[in-house]
Amino acid sequence: MRNLICDLSHEIIKPYVTKNDIMIDATMGNGFDTLFLASISKHVYAFDIQDQALNETKKLLDQSNVDNVTLILDSHENMFDYIKTFKGVFFNLGYLPKGDKSVTTKTDITLKTLNQILPRLEVNGFILYVIYPGHDEGFKESKALFDHIKTLDPQIYKTVRIDLPFQDHNPPYILWIHKQKSDQLM
Template sequence: MKYSYQITEYCHRFLAMYLEPGDVCVDATAGNGNDTEFLCRICGADGRVYAFDIQAEAILHTKERLELSGLNTRAVLIQDGHERMGEYVKESVSAIVFNFGYLPGGNHSIATKPDTSIRAIEEGLKLLKPDGIMSLCIYSGQDSGYEERDAILSYLKGLDTKHWLVILNQFYNRKNDPPIPAFIVRLR
């Protein structure tokens, strides 16, 4: 079997080890709907996926993608900031997926910001059930800068080791600020 080593596909393979039909998940940055579709497929007809994005364009792309794949009944699409996910999601979740940066193909001046991203991670940690997982695709570089990357990595380093396992990966031999895949597993 040939694997792709794009960050989102790499994260999907890791997440798949933790998910099963009937799970409740959150796509904290819906974007073009790739992660939302993945979560809807793996959680099945009995699962539920909450997908957040502040951009109407992203919600529309995600809605269209889910309709084309016949998965639109499995997701709740919410046009609001991911830092407010706790206002909408009232149950414990198995997984939360983040892609920090800007909407691929969209306006690069509209991107996630360090303060709201860290608040969103904190909100997500409150929702994760034991053995639940959070996936973070951290993009940095020319358009998205380094401030958010550095703030997120600093925050992750400070998480209590009794409650959280943080796994940080890197594309070590790639140039030009490759994305950083990170995972947080709730231990208790």
């Protein structure tokens, strides 16, 4: 077990992904989420901006004989240069565990990517965020994401929050946005 919130993030999406689905891992890190997504979907496109993340993920996938993944060294804001259709996008925000803490996901880029994903999301598609408000940039990112997501039409986007209400020091939490209806005008 990694930690409760990361484990729960996997359990939540499991029933919603099939072996016909394409998934995007927006922040591959050490590859644990990529490996999980590969086990439940047809193919995963995984992004990170650090060579270290690609190397670690490649090692993990090779050890597990997993070959339905494309690793891409690029920022998630460019994901649609590579992919057109997908079922869901998974973000495990923040910095690489045991890596350079200054290389962390950034509020403005995270919001920019969210705004690119939303209109491309199919009905029953989703975006899942694991959010870490316990460090400075993560706190800013958490607030900005929450403030933006709460403006979405709740008839179209159902948002679920899972958190640790009795833990101190701004613990991690999950925001899961599930698209229930088309936002195209008939």
